[in-house]
Amino acid sequence: MSNLLANLNEQQHQAVTLPSQHALILAGAGSGKTRVLTTRIAWLVQSGQASPAEILAVTFTNKAAKEMHARLAAMLPINTRSMWIGTFHGLCNRLLRAHHRDAGLPQLFQILDSGDQLAAIKRLLKTLNVDDEKFPPRELQHFINGQKEAGFRPHAVEAWDEFTRQRVQLYQEYEAQCQRESVVDFAELLLRTYELLERNEPIRRHYQRRFRHILVDEFQDTNVLQYRWLKLLADEGREGGASLFCVGDDDQSIYRFRGAEVGNMRDFEREFRVQNVIRLEQNYRSRGNILDAANAIIRNNSDRLGKNLWTDQGAGEPIRVFEAFSDADEARWLVDEVRGLVRDGALRSEIALLYRSNAQSRVLEHQLFTAGVPYRVYGGLRFFERQEIKHALAYLRLIANPDDDTAFARVVNFPTRGIGARSLEALQDAARTYNTSLYATVPHLSGKAGTVLAQFVRLVEDLRRDTARLPLPELIDHVLDASGLRAHYKSEKEGQERLENLDELLGAGSNFVAEAQADAEVLAGDHALLADFLAHASLEAGDHQADQGADAVQLMTVHSAKGLEFNVVFVSGLEEGLFPHENSILEAEGLEEERRLMYVAVTRARERLYLSFAQSRMLHGQTRYNLRSRFLEEIPAGLVKWLTPPNPRSMAGGALAGMGGGYFKPGASVAPVAARQARGTSAHLPNGLRIGQSVAHAKFGQGVIVAAEGSGSDAKVQINFGPAGVKWLLLAVAKLEPV
DNA sequence: CTCGCGAGTTTTTTT
DNA sequence: AACTCGCGAG
Numbered sequence: 001m002s003n004l005l006a007n008l009n010e011q012q013h014q015a016v017t018l019p020s021q022h023a024l025i026l027a028g029a030g031s032g033k034t035r036v037l038t039t040r041i042a043w044l045v046q047s048g049q050a051s052p053a054e055i056l057a058v059t060f061t062n063k064a065a066k067e068m069h070a071r072l073a074a075m076l077p078i079n080t081r082s083m084w085i086g087t088f089h090g091l092c093n094r095l096l097r098a099h100h101r102d103a104g105l106p107q108l109f110q111i112l113d114s115g116d117q118l119a120a121i122k123r124l125l126k127t128l129n130v131d132d133e134k135f136p137p138r139e140l141q142h143f144i145n146g147q148k149e150a151g152f153r154p155h156a157v158e159a160w161d162e163f164t165r166q167r168v169q170l171y172q173e174y175e176a177q178c179q180r181e182s183v184v185d186f187a188e189l190l191l192r193t194y195e196l197l198e199r200n201e202p203i204r205r206h207y208q209r210r211f212r213h214i215l216v217d218e219f220q221d222t223n224v225l226q227y228r229w230l231k232l233l234a235d236e237g238r239e240g241g242a243s244l245f246c247v248g249d250d251d252q253s254i255y256r257f258r259g260a261e262v263g264n265m266r267d268f269e270r271e272f273r274v275q276n277v278i279r280l281e282q283n284y285r286s287r288g289n290i291l292d293a294a295n296a297i298i299r300n301n302s303d304r305l306g307k308n309l310w311t312d313q314g315a316g317e318p319i320r321v322f323e324a325f326s327d328a329d330e331a332r333w334l335v336d337e338v339r340g341l342v343r344d345g346a347l348r349s350e351i352a353l354l355y356r357s358n359a360q361s362r363v364l365e366h367q368l369f370t371a372g373v374p375y376r377v378y379g380g381l382r383f384f385e386r387q388e389i390k391h392a393l394a395y396l397r398l399i400a401n402p403d404d405d406t407a408f409a410r411v412v413n414f415p416t417r418g419i420g421a422r423s424l425e426a427l428q429d430a431a432r433t434y435n436t437s438l439y440a441t442v443p444h445l446s447g448k449a450g451t452v453l454a455q456f457v458r459l460v461e462d463l464r465r466d467t468a469r470l471p472l473p474e475l476i477d478h479v480l481d482a483s484g485l486r487a488h489y490k491s492e493k494e495g496q497e498r499l500e501n502l503d504e505l506l507g508a509g510s511n512f513v514a515e516a517q518a519d520a521e522v523l524a525g526d527h528a529l530l531a532d533f534l535a536h537a538s539l540e541a542g543d544h545q546a547d548q549g550a551d552a553v554q555l556m557t558v559h560s561a562k563g564l565e566f567n568v569v570f571v572s573g574l575e576e577g578l579f580p581h582e583n584s585i586l587e588a589e590g591l592e593e594e595r596r597l598m599y600v601a602v603t604r605a606r607e608r609l610y611l612s613f614a615q616s617r618m619l620h621g622q623t624r625y626n627l628r629s630r631f632l633e634e635i636p637a638g639l640v641k642w643l644t645p646p647n648p649r650s651m652a653g654g655a656l657a658g659m660g661g662g663y664f665k666p667g668a669s670v671a672p673v674a675a676r677q678a679r680g681t682s683a684h685l686p687n688g689l690r691i692g693q694s695v696a697h698a699k700f701g702q703g704v705i706v707a708a709e710g711s712g713s714d715a716k717v718q719i720n721f722g723p724a725g726v727k728w729l730l731l732a733v734a735k736l737e738p739v
Numbered sequence: 740c741t742c743g744c745g746a747g748t749t750t751t752t753t754t
Numbered sequence: 755a756a757c758t759c760g761c762g763a764g
Contacts, residue, residue, distance in 0.1 A: 060754065089754060114753080186754065221754095257752060357751050362755085379753085413740095420740045539754080559752045581751055597752080620749065621755045 004042055004075065008035075015278045016040045018245075020049060020213065022237065023276040024269055025247040028309045029294070029603035030285030030565065037217055037247050038068055041083070042075040044213055053082040054212040056233070056242075060221055062087055062540045064563065068217075084211070088226050089186060092193040093535055096184070099203055103196045105182065108400050108531040110407070111538035112178075112185040115385060117141060120185075120406050124170070124177050127428050135170060144171050148187035149223045149259040151194070181405045181437055187225075194229050208235050211242050219248030219268070223259040227267070237272040244272060250305045251298050252600050254559060256593050265305065283309045283603075285565050287316025290609050293635045294602045300634055301592045309603075318641035320610045321632065327360075327573070327617040331367040334570055334612065338373060338553060341568060348374060350567040352554045354601050356579040359619065360572065361555050368553065378556035382541035383508070388489060388498040392505055393537055395483045396476065399464045400531045403437035412438075412456055415488035419456065423449035459483070464527075472529055473509040480505075512536060558601045569605035571598075574613040575626035577720065598631045625704045627720060686731060694739040695719065697729075702739060 005013060012032055015025050016039045027033035041057065044050040059065045065086045072080050084091060093111065100107045112120060121137045121144075124130075147157055154172040159165040178184065184192065197204045214234055216222070222230070235241030246268060253262040268274065283291055291309050298304070324330035338351055353364055353375075361377055368375045383389060391414055394407035402408075413419040426449050431441040439460070442453045463482055467475040480486045480502055489495035489502065512533050554566065558579075573579055579598070584590030602609060613628045693705045703721035717729055717736075729736070 062754085087754065254752075255754090258754080359750065359755090416741070418740065422740080541754085557752065578751095583751065593752095618755080 004039060004046060008032075008039070009282055011278055011280050011282070012036050012039075015280070016043050018276050018278075020044075020243045021276060022244045022268075022272040022274045023246070023278065024219075024265065024274050025245070025278050025280065026305055026307055027247050027249055027280040028283060028307050029249065029252060029600070030283040031280035031309070032284060033247055033249070033280065034064075034068070034071075034217070036280065037215060037245075038071045038075065040245060041068075041072060041213075041215060045076060045078070050213050051082075052076075052078065052080055054210065055083040055085075055215070056091075056211040056213070057083065057085040057215045057217070058091065058230070059085070059087055059217045061563075062090065064217060065090065087539070088222075088229070089189050089539055092189040093539060095193050095196070095207075096189065097535075099196060099200075102200050102203060103192055104179075105184065105192070106401070108182070108527070110181075110183045110397050110401050110404050110531075111189065111535050112183050112406065113385070113538045113541065114141075114186070115390075116183075116406050116538075117185045119410070120177065120181075120183070121174060123405065123409060124174055127432060128170075128173060130170065135167065140167060140170060140174075143167050144174060145185075145187045146259065147171060148185075148191045149225050151191065151225050151228060153191075177405075180435070181403050182401050183404055183406065190225050190229060194225060194232065197229070197232050204232065207233055208241060213245065214242045215245045215247070217247055218252075219246040220250050220253040220262050220265060221248075221255045221260045222264050224261050224264075227261070227264045231271070234272075244268070249307075251301070251307065251596055252562065254562065254593060254597050254600060256589070279307055281307055281309055283311045284313075285606055286311065286603060287313055287607060289315045289318055289639045290602060290605050293319055293609070293639050294599050296636055296639075297595060297602065297631055297634045298599045301595055303592075317608055319635065319639050320608070321640050321642050321644075322610065322612040323628070323642075323644040323647060324612060324614040325616070327363050327614045328367070330572055330612050330614040331363045334364065334572060334610075335367040335371045335373060337570075337610065338368075339371065342373075346568060348551045348553045352556065352561060352564070352566040352569045352604060354556060354558050354561050354569060354571045354604065355573050356558060356581060356597070358557055360578075363618075364555060364572070368555075374550060374552040375555055376550070376552040378554070379560045383501070383504070384537045384541045386498075386501055388485070388501055389505055392476070392480060392483075392485055392502060393534065395460075395463065395479050395485070396530060397534055398439070398460050399467065399479070400527050400534060402439040402460060405431075405438045408438045411483070412453070415484045417452065417456065417484075419449075419452050423453060427453060468527065472513050472533060473506050475530065476506055476509045508537075509533065558597050561604050562600050565604055565606055567606050568608045568610070569601070570610040570612065571601045572612045573617070574611050574629035574632055575617065576629055577624070577626050578617070578619075579629055580631070595631065598629075625720065627702075627704060696737045696739050697721065698735060 005016065008016060009032075012035070015023070015036050018040075025033070025036060027036065037057070041055055044055070045052055057065075057068060059068060069080065069083075069085050072083070072085075084094075086094070096103050096105060096109070097107065100109065118137055118141055121141050122132070125132050125135060125137060125140075147154075154168050154175065157164070157168045157171070159168050178188065197207065211233060214230060216230065230244060231237070233242065234244045237244075246265075248265060250262050250265055253260055256262070269277065286294070288311055291311055295308055322330070322333060324333060334353065338348075338353075341351060342348055355361060355364070358380055361380070365375065365377065384393070391411055394410040397404045397407040398411070409424070412424070427438055427441055427445060430444050431438050434441055434444055439457065442450070442457045445453060459482070463479055466482070467478055470478060486499065486502065489498045492498070513529070516529065516532065558571070577585070580591055580594035584594050611632060613626070613632070616623050616625050618624075694702065695705060696702050697719070700719075700721040703719040705717050705719050717731060719729060719736075
C-alpha cells in the first residue's frame with residue numbers, strides 16, 4: 001500500500017485517500033488526473049474499503065477505459081474483471097443487454113452510429129413523404145438527439161410553435177421506427193437505461209447496492225442526462241448511497257456543442273453537499289513558459305471555478321510564433337521544422353501537429369507526403385465507418401436482426417442485383433400497411449419485385465443458416481464471399497484497398513473473439529457473439545489506423561488531442577474564423593469554448609510549442625484572408641519568440657505580399673490573384689482597394705477585404721473585422737481607409 | 740434498372 | 755476541393 005501512495009504530491013495524496021464521501025477533484029491539465037483516479041480505486045480496494053465488484057468507473061473514451069483497466073491490473077495483484085469500467089455508452093449497452101426485457105428491447109438489438117441514424121432519418125422522411133427541404137435530416141437529427149440528451153421523450157417536449165410541433169411529431173415517428181427495427185441510437189442507449197433504472201425499482205436497488213463507489217473521469221464533459229444517470233445510481237446522494245468521486249477540469253470542457261454541461265460541476269457540488277473539493281494545480285507536463293501562456297489565455301474566460309497551474313520545471317524555451325503567407329507556405333515551413341527536429345534526434349511520434357478542423361489536415365499531409373516524412377492522422381474516416389466495412393456489417397446485422405431496416409436498405413441492392421427504386425418503393429409502402437419491417441414484408445409482395453426481393457431474403461436466410469455454428473472470423477469470411485461483396489470489389493478498379501479493409505475486418509473479428517474469451521462474459525445462443533461484435537463496432541468506431549507502432553508524426557484535431565501529451569506541439573491555422581471558429585465567434589459562450597480549446601491545445605506540449613497562422617488559406621475551394629487569432633494576442637509578449645518579423649500593422653494583411661518571413665518561395669502562386677479569379681469579381685475595386693487588402697473602419701477597426709460584389713454605386717465588399725465580426729459594407733457609404 | 744454526368748452543397752468539433 | 759443528389763441516356 002505504501003508504494004501505491006509513494007511519489008504523490010500533497011493534494012494528490014489527499015484526493016486518493018479521501019474518506020468514502022462525495023468528492024470533486026478539479027484537476028488541471030497535466031496534473032496527474034488519471035493517476036489520481038486509478039490510484040484512488042486501487043487504494044480503496046487494497047485498503048479493504050471496497051471490493052472490486054463495488055467499483056463503477058466511467059470514462060469518455062474507450063481508450064481511457066482501456067488504459068485505466070490496464071493500469072489497475074498492474075497496480076493490483078487481484079482480478080479486476082469484476083469492476084465495471086467503461087464509457088457511458090458502453091456501460092449502458094451492457095445494462096440494456098442484461099435487462100433487455102425490462103427495457104423493452106430484444107436481446108440482439110442493434111446500435112446505430114451517427115451515420116446510421118442519419119440514414120434512418122432520411123428513410124423516415126421519405127416514407128412519410130416529408131419535405132426534406134423544410135426538415136433537413138441533419139437538423140432533425142440534432143433536434144432529436146438534443147431532446148433525448150435533455151431527457152425528453154416526444155410527449156414531454158414543450159412545443160410552442162407549429163414548426164417545433166411538427167419536429168416533435170417526426171421525433172415520435174422516428175422512435176416508432178427504431179422500436180420496430182430493434183435499433184437504438186447513441187442517445188437512446190443513455191435515455192433508455194436511465195428510464196429503466198428510474199422505473200424499475202428492483203433493478204435500480206440492485207445496482208445502487210452493488211456500486212458503492214462511482215468514479216467519473218472528465219466530469220466536465222457530462223451532459224444533463226449523464227449526470228442524472230449518475231445521480232440515480234448514487235441514490236441522489238442520500239444516506240447509504242454510493243459515494244461519487246468526480247474528476248474534471250472546467251477549463252477543458254470542449255464538448256458543449258454536443259450537449260456537455262459544465263454546470264454539472266457546480267450542481268454536483270451543491271446537490272451532493274460535497275465537502276471535499278480538491279484542486280490539483282501542480283503540472284508535471286509542461287515547461288513554465290508554456291504553462292504561463294496557457295494560464296494567460298484561459299484567464300480571459302469568465303465564470304471559471306478557478307485554478308492556476310504551476311510547475312517547478314523551469315521556464316524552458318520561448319513559444320515560437322510563425323506567420324506564413326499562405327496555408328501551403330505554413331505547411332512547408334512546418335514540415336521543414338519537423339525534419340530539423342528529427343535530424344536533431346527527436347522522435348517523430350513525440351511531435352504533434354494540431355489543428356482546429358479536420359479539413360486542415362490535407363495541406364499538412366500533402367507536404368509531409370511530398371517530403372517523405374512518415375505521419376499518422378487520427379480521426380477522419382474511421383475503420384468501421386468505411387463504406388465497404390459498413391456494407392459488410394450490414395449483412396452481419398441482418399443475420400443478427402433481420403428487422404434492421406437500415407441495414408436492409410443499405411445492402412438489398414449492393415452489390416447490384418436488379419432491385420431498383422421501384423421495387424423498394426413498393427416494399428416500403430407494403431411495410432407501412434402491414435406495419436412490419438422491410439424484411440418481414442417481402443413475403444407479402446407479389447410480381448417481379450416480389451421475386452427478386454424473395455431471392456435477397458433467401459440469401460440472408462442462407463447466410464444465417466450456414467453461419468450458425470461458425471466461429472466469428474469464419475462467419476465473417478463466409479458472409480464476405482456469399483454476399484458477393486468480395487467479388488464486387490475485386491472487379492472494381494479502385495477496389496484493392498477496400499478488399500484489404502475487408503480482410504482486416506476478419507482480423508478485427510479474431511481480436512474481438514480473443515478479448516471476449518478473456519472477458520468470459522459472453523452472451524449465450526446462436527449469433528450472440530456476433531451481436532456483441534456489432535455493438536463493439538458501433539461503439540468503438542475503431543482506432544484501426546495504420547502502423548500503430550511506427551515512428552510517425554502525429555496529426556489530429558485539438559479535440560482528439562485532449563488527454564494526450566507530446567514533447568513538441570505545433571498548433572497551426574491560428575486565424576480568426578478558423579480558431580476561434582467563425583460559427584462560435586458571435587456568442588460569448590461559443591468563444592469561451594474556443595478559448596478552452598486553445599488552452600487544451602497549448603497544454604499538450606511538454607518542451608516546445610509552435611504557434612502558426614497564414615495570411616491566406618484555401619477553404620471550401622476558395623481562398624480566404626483571415627486575421628490572426630485573438631488568442632495569440634492573449635499570450636504575454638515576453639513568452640513569445642517571433643520567427644517572422646512581428647506584423648503590428650494589423651494582424652495578417654493579405655495584400656502585404658512578401659511578409660511570409662522570406663519563406664515564401666519564388667514562383668509560388670500569389671493568393672489574391674487566385675481569389676479574384678475564383679470569385680469572378682473585378683481585380684481592382686475603387687480607391688485602389690482589392691481583395692486581401694487591409695483596411696480601417698471608424699467603428700469596426702482594422703479588417704481585411706475578403707470578398708466583393710456588384711459594381712458602381714452597388715459595389716459591396718465583405719470585410720473580416722476579426723473581433724467585430726465579418727460585415728458586408730457598401731463602398732459608396734462606408735468610409736474605408738487602406739492600411 | 741444502371742450508369743454517368745453536372746449541379747449544388749458543404750464543414751467544427753465526436754462518444 | 756470533395757461529396758452527395760438528381761436527372762437523363764442507354
